[in-house]
Amino acid sequence: MNDTELISQLINGNKNAFTFLVSRYQKLVVHIAGRIIQRQEELEDVCQEVFIKVYQNLDSYRNECKLSTWIATIAYNTSINFLRRINKWETVNPDDSTVLKNLAGFNAESYETSDLHRYIREQIELLPLHYRTVLTLFHLEEFSYQEIEQITGMPEGTVKSYLFRAKAILKEKLKFVVDANSLKLVKEISNEK
Amino acid sequence: MRNEELSDILETSLKAEPEYRLSANFAQKVTLSVVKREQWRSDLSDYLYLTASLIGLLVAVSGIYYIADKELLIRIWVFLKSNLLPVTFLFITANFIFLADRVLLRLLFSKWKQIN
Numbered sequence A: 001m002n003d004t005e006l007i008s009q010l011i012n013g014n015k016n017a018f019t020f021l022v023s024r025y026q027k028l029v030v031h032i033a034g035r036i037i038q039r040q041e042e043l044e045d046v047c048q049e050v051f052i053k054v055y056q057n058l059d060s061y062r063n064e065c066k067l068s069t070w071i072a073t074i075a076y077n078t079s080i081n082f083l084r085r086i087n088k089w090e091t092v093n094p095d096d097s098t099v100l101k102n103l104a105g106f107n108a109e110s111y112e113t114s115d116l117h118r119y120i121r122e123q124i125e126l127l128p129l130h131y132r133t134v135l136t137l138f139h140l141e142e143f144s145y146q147e148i149e150q151i152t153g154m155p156e157g158t159v160k161s162y163l164f165r166a167k168a169i170l171k172e173k174l175k176f177v178v179d180a181n182s183l184k185l186v187k188e189i190s191n192e193k
Numbered sequence B: 001m002r003n004e005e006l007s008d009i010l011e012t013s014l015k016a017e018p019e020y021r022l023s024a025n026f027a028q029k030v031t032l033s034v035v036k037r038e039q040w041r042s043d044l045s046d047y048l049y050l051t052a053s054l055i056g057l058l059v060a061v062s063g064i065y066y067i068a069d070k071e072l073l074i075r076i077w078v079f080l081k082s083n084l085l086p087v088t089f090l091f092i093t094a095n096f097i098f099l100a101d102r103v104l105l106r107l108l109f110s111k112w113k114q115i116n
Helices: A003-011 A015-037 A040-056 A067-085 A097-104 A113-126 A129-140 A145-152 A156-178 A180-192 B003-015 B026-068 B070-082 B084-115
Strands: none
Touching: A003 A015, A003 A067, A015 A040, A015 A067, A015 A129, A015 B026, A040 A067, A040 B026, A067 A129, A067 A145, A113 A129, A113 A156, A113 B003, A129 A145, A129 A156, A129 B003, A145 A156, A156 B003, B026 B070, B026 B084, B070 B084
């Protein structure tokens, strides 16, 4: 079933079509909301709020953009509003002690690639809100720059700049971690703590 | 490790799904929640329509009586005015019972089912 058929089924009041829509787009919503709010315990409520808004505003959906872009916009705005409600707006998590601890057990001579993947995933969570949002939308959900502009309201240039900077930060951290000398330094600092 | 290898690792990691999860029956739960909300709205609008229809009917009957038997209507009006407090109480009670029957009890049962 394509999105147009799905929407017409929903407007006709078919509840199974709504279950189908939720199943189809729940990963998209959970990725966006999860990366923005970073709270597993409240994630389900936020995602539920997103889909209820989707249902209530179906009449206002125009085929000008893809359904996924429209749902992603609702997910982004709902998650940002959630952060505003709990007064966590624009806070950057500066506490990377957990990641440092994980690094202390890291062996530069015999690490696995999966360790590096895990390390990068942890580092993405420590990035500022807008950086991790555009990374998720561009790399994970494969939205175009124009679509990200539509979802977040950020100009295309800003989106590109955030993407570039976020990747540069992550690459620097990755370089640092595979360098044995740097790692030794981290272990020393970690032991001092 | 070479720069290209690092770039490859980075690209792969960026495409990896974060570890946030929803419950297995999330889609069913959301649908149920939407159905309940719709039910509650529909029950409330039914109640409002029925109340408005009853009041309209009462006004229409009063209008007919006003033309047919003005005296009787005036007597009813005097009776209502002299018993304003009990009549108001009766009207509010009847209206509340109607609201409970059409809306509140259904909502209560649905919540109770959800808890059990």
